[in-house]
Amino acid sequence: MGRMVLGLFLGLILSSVGLYWWQGRAQVEEKAPPPPEVEEASSPEDLPITDPADMTGPQPPEASELTREQIRFFRYDRNRDLTITRNEMLSTRSDGFRKLDVDGNNLLTFEEWAVTTAERFDGADSDGDGRLTPQEFATTAPKRVAKPKCRC
Structure with missing residues (x-):
């Protein structure tokens, strides 16, 4: 019984929405400007030909393939001047906080993090x-560890 009442209620809602939509569309068409007067086309020769x-048109941009090292370099080089400043290097190092905990207390202070990152920067500069x-930035790349082969 409840499903039947719900179906009737939804049917009423859908029909009222459709009625309002139809009335609104009719009013727009009622006040529409008259169609422009169509001049008779004399011949196909009057049509513009290009x-x-x-x-x-504008030239499409050239796509260039970046190497893995160039992609890594541009993650740090925020202003794209092909040099990485100390501030640019420090601003992107937030993921390595746990690795940089010098005193081992599971709390990383900003000083611990900044000192380690600044030392890494100075070592690469x-x-x-x-x-x-x-070229200097390429020396900071993490060393890739070979995955052990499956002994299946």
């Missing part, structure tokens, strides 16, 4: 200018 060879070039 030569595709004359058309020019071979010319000591406070910026990492792509």
Whole structure:
């Protein structure tokens, strides 16, 4: 019995929504501007013809494949000036907090984190200018560990 009442109620709602939609559509069409006057087309020669060879558009951007090291470099180089400043390097190191806990108390202070990251940056900055070039940054790449082969 409850399903029948629910079905009748939903049917009433759907029909009222449809009625309101139909009435609203009729009012818009009622006040629509008159259709423009159509001039008789005299011949197909009056239609504009365009030569595709004359058309020019913007050049599509060139896609370049980035190496794994370039992708890693640009994660740190936020302003894309091809150098990594100390602030850029420090701002992206939030994932390594647990690895940087020097005193082993499971709490990482900002000082512990900043000192370790600054030492890593200074170790990679071979010319000591406070910026990492792509070649200098490549020395900070994590060493890949070979996965053991399956002994099936």
